[in-house]
Amino acid sequence: MRDHKIKNIESSLLSDNYYILKKFSFDYLMSSGKWVNQMREVYDRGDGAGILLYNTLKKTVILTKQFRMPTYLNENPDGMLVEICAGMLDKDNPEACVIRETEEEVGYRLKAVKKVFEAYSSPGVMTEKMHFFIGEYTDDMKVSSGGGLEEEHEDIEVLEIPFSEAIDMLNQGDIHDTRTIVLLQYAQIHKLLD
């Protein structure tokens, strides 16, 4: 049963300024058998999808680099973060989302992508579920220089680097985005670029 441990769920809106932040109160049945009242703030900004782009001929991957304000506020000196290509689903399904984001952010028009798993981004605070993909790219799929949408003030640097260099960065602790770490490790485990 879905909710046998939870009852009396109430919510109030704290902010709908851009996305939705709500405060939830609910009664939760502890494993001890005692009901306790809990309060949690939950941020809902929809779901997301991301993709590791790799080229088996050149043994390269494409990553992005962009300013991320929340990281700037938490010990990332210049706020710049190396990440997989990713975006929010909007009204798309996850596959359409990664294909669209790949063209917008890095300028490649993909033919096929493969979903590898889905996972909650930050389960204590956000509803967001992230859909993870891998996708092969070749030079002839390039249709623009990418960089993101001007109207959304996206300013994305496209990094096409040898897979071995990406793994060196990972091992040296220079990649600070969980989604990027898991997909690079997926590529290693599944020997996508051996």
Ligand SMILES: Nc1nc2c(ncn2[C@@H]2O[C@H](COP(=O)(O)OP(=O)(O)O[C@H]3O[C@H](CO)[C@@H](O)[C@H](O)[C@@H]3O)[C@@H](O)[C@H]2O)c(=O)[nH]1
């Ligand atoms: N004005 C305003 N604009 C915002 C705000 N938050 C996001 N945006 C706009 O929404 C765009 C979202 O771009 P996407 O490429 O769709 O998403 P993303 O920021 O790359 O997010 C991806 O990575 C996140 C993790 O860092 C994921 O959380 C997310 O699901 C997705 O995969 C941003 O460029 C920005 O213009 C906000 O609070 N205010």
Ligand SMILES: [Mg+2]
């Ligand atoms: Mg993005």
